[in-house]
Amino acid sequence: MTLSSEDLQTRLPVWEALAEFWLDTELADFRLAHIARVLAASPYSWPEILAIHDFEVAPAVSANLACIAGEWAGFDRDWLCARCQHCAARRQSPWFRILIRLRRPWLRGYTAPYWPLLKLRVEQLRIQD
Known part of the structure; x- marks a missing residue:
């Protein structure tokens, strides 16, 4: 998938927000609220947000948690933009999709505690607008 410059401008804040799951820090409630605001402001449906996380962001940055001194700031x-663009371009590849599906239990497992609350917050914010 090749993204236009307009798509990149729309997607970059979502990539940045979802990448916060993979920083080497505790995800404080105020950061989760920030992520929810960014996702709610995006044009993406909840299934597409999950797909962006699974196929574009997580493959690009999940190795950060395997580093001894991972990125925390x-x-x-x-x-991040270059890495996520690379993953987005590979997203339609059958081999890439298989690889991600094999890794999904670990990737989703790590972020699983946040998704229900995040989805609720995004839905609430979208209703308010």
């Missing part, structure tokens, strides 16, 4: 925006 935030990923460099240009680096």
Whole structure:
């Protein structure tokens, strides 16, 4: 999938927000609230948000948690954009999709505690607007 410059502008805040799951820090409630605001403001449905996480963000940054001194302050925006774009481009590849599906239990397992609350907050914010 090749993204237009308009798509990139729309997707980058979502990538940045979802990448916060993979920083080497505790995810404080105020960060979760920030993520929810970004996702609620995006044009993406909940299933597409999950797909963006699973196929674009998690493959790009999940290795951060395997590092001894992983990134904790935030990923460099240009680096994150390039990595997520690369994963987005590979998203339609059958082999990439198989690889991600095999890794999904671990990837989703790590972030599982946050999804129900995050979905609720996103839905509430979207109703308010």
